[in-house]
Amino acid sequence: MKARKTTERLLVLATLAAFVAPASYAQVFATESGRAEFTSSVPLHSFTGTSDRLVGRIDLATDSVDFYLDLETLDTGIGKRDKDMRKTLDTARFPFAEFLGRLETPVNPAAAGAQRVRVRGTFTIHGVSRALVVDGTLTREGTGLRLEAAWELRLDEYDIEPPRLLIVKVDPVQKIAIRALLNPSPR
Amino acid sequence: MPRLLPALVLAVLLVAPASAQVERRRAVTGGPVEELFWAPTVISTASVTNLPRGNANFTILHSFGPVSGGIGQLWGLDGAANIRFGLDYGISDRVSVGIGRSRLDKVLDFRTKVNVLRQTTDGRVPLELAVKGDLGITTEENGFAFGDRISGLVSVLVARRVSDRVSLQVTPMWSHFNAVVPYFVGGERIVPEADHVAIGVAGRYVLSDRLAILAEFVPVVGSRTEGTKDNLALGLDIETGGHVFQLFVATSHWLTEQHAIARNTEDFFAGDFRLGFNVNRVFGVGK
Numbered sequence: 001m002k003a004r005k006t007t008e009r010l011l012v013l014a015t016l017a018a019f020v021a022p023a024s025y026a027q028v029f030a031t032e033s034g035r036a037e038f039t040s041s042v043p044l045h046s047f048t049g050t051s052d053r054l055v056g057r058i059d060l061a062t063d064s065v066d067f068y069l070d071l072e073t074l075d076t077g078i079g080k081r082d083k084d085m086r087k088t089l090d091t092a093r094f095p096f097a098e099f100l101g102r103l104e105t106p107v108n109p110a111a112a113g114a115q116r117v118r119v120r121g122t123f124t125i126h127g128v129s130r131a132l133v134v135d136g137t138l139t140r141e142g143t144g145l146r147l148e149a150a151w152e153l154r155l156d157e158y159d160i161e162p163p164r165l166l167i168v169k170v171d172p173v174q175k176i177a178i179r180a181l182l183n184p185s186p187r
Numbered sequence: 188m189p190r191l192l193p194a195l196v197l198a199v200l201l202v203a204p205a206s207a208q209v210e211r212r213r214a215v216t217g218g219p220v221e222e223l224f225w226a227p228t229v230i231s232t233a234s235v236t237n238l239p240r241g242n243a244n245f246t247i248l249h250s251f252g253p254v255s256g257g258i259g260q261l262w263g264l265d266g267a268a269n270i271r272f273g274l275d276y277g278i279s280d281r282v283s284v285g286i287g288r289s290r291l292d293k294v295l296d297f298r299t300k301v302n303v304l305r306q307t308t309d310g311r312v313p314l315e316l317a318v319k320g321d322l323g324i325t326t327e328e329n330g331f332a333f334g335d336r337i338s339g340l341v342s343v344l345v346a347r348r349v350s351d352r353v354s355l356q357v358t359p360m361w362s363h364f365n366a367v368v369p370y371f372v373g374g375e376r377i378v379p380e381a382d383h384v385a386i387g388v389a390g391r392y393v394l395s396d397r398l399a400i401l402a403e404f405v406p407v408v409g410s411r412t413e414g415t416k417d418n419l420a421l422g423l424d425i426e427t428g429g430h431v432f433q434l435f436v437a438t439s440h441w442l443t444e445q446h447a448i449a450r451n452t453e454d455f456f457a458g459d460f461r462l463g464f465n466v467n468r469v470f471g472v473g474k
Binding site: 076 | 208209211212213214215218221222238239241242277280396428429469470471
């Protein structure tokens with residue numbers, strides 16, 4: 001009877017250890033102040049919108065990647081243009097742009113230098129979700145990881161009508177870039 | 188084995204947050220209501236809309252001659268009654284300063300607008316309230332001393348975006364001229380009042396993302412210079428992305444409020460109105 005109890009206790013401890021152990025390596029990195037940037041073009045002119053409120057987390061134990069941005073924090077430098085952008089993106093109904101995915105390439109948080117990474121997941125904006133593969137780099141910086149990634153977004157794929165400036169339409173292809181220092185985070 | 192169940196549940200609970208989605212939280216809540224009006228002017232009077240910090244607004248305000256001139260004057264289009272070029276700049280999201288020059292009397296004017304209250308999306312502040320001041324200097328050579336060329340306006344703008352489509356504004360205004368000169372009309376000697384008080388009422392109805400209709404009525408209350416009529420204007424806002432165009436019919440040809448309140452002698456309902464347009468071009472400075 002005593003041996004059985006001991007076995008049970010060991011089993012419980014082993015189970016707990018199996019689940020909890022990865023968390024103790026603190027392989028979760030997160031940010032609430034990453035930079036997101038888009039560049040729009042119209043003939044003879046381009047403009048950039050930026051936000052320093054990118055929120056996200058990378059969990060190296062589960063390979064999960066989760067980022068979102070409150071689109072109303074994007075600033076193009078002209079208040080009226082910001083309002084037009086919010087109308088175009090219908091941020092009252094769809095306030096967030098978000099990406100949920102998984103790392104396809106292994107990452108060693110201890111390695112020096114930039115590591116090329118590929119993530120595959122789902123990007124959602126304007127209420128439309130589409131599969132997306134993004135290439136970027138992760139670079140060790142202090143105890144954290146510096147993330148840099150960029151991709152192109154086609155407005156029509158997300159049911160976004162490119163805004164007009166007089167009779168000129170904004171280029172339907174937007175260049176997106178994100179940069180963030182992700183710090184170790186508890187699970 | 189049943190005794191193992193709580194431990195296994197505990198283990199699962201410990202692990203679950205690791206794969207859970209990051210909680211989505213709005214970065215800004217209860218912020219100011221946007222676009223009570225698309226432009227800083229309703230038609231000929233100021234709107235509560237102010238310029239964001241670091242933004243400039245170049246404006247061209249233009250009113251033609253009276254429509255009552257008929258085909259001989261191409262319903263007023265042959266006569267450029269008045270035109271004002273102006274530039275305003277947002278020092279902060281609540282404070283702007285501006286300068287402009289009008290053709291009539293060659294009035295150079297300096298103005299500022301301060302948004303004391305911002306209507307908020309969460310209803311915490313139900314109204315937008317701004318204070319505006321305008322100092323005009325008649326630069327046309329008329330033999331007056333500098334001090335006698337000065338005019339001014341102080342107004343308090345109270346507005347609310349009632350719904351996505353409707354905005355309303357009430358604007359008590361005080362207009363002052365440092366010097367007034369008696370004049371004769373039909374042999375009658377008119378002594379102008381130096382001060383006028385008016386209560387402007389204005390509204391906007393949004394038709395679409397690009398179009399809105401505007402109305403503005405500025406009745407003078409209390410004593411007024413004999414013959415002074417109340418201003419009425421109706422307009423159409425056209426939002427094009429980079430510009431806001433305003434097409435309007437209005438009683439007064441004055442484009443500074445102190446003049447429009449005190450010096451308008453034309454009556455909208457007698458057919459004394461004119462066509463006009465405003466062009467607003469907002470651009471960022473430094474980005």
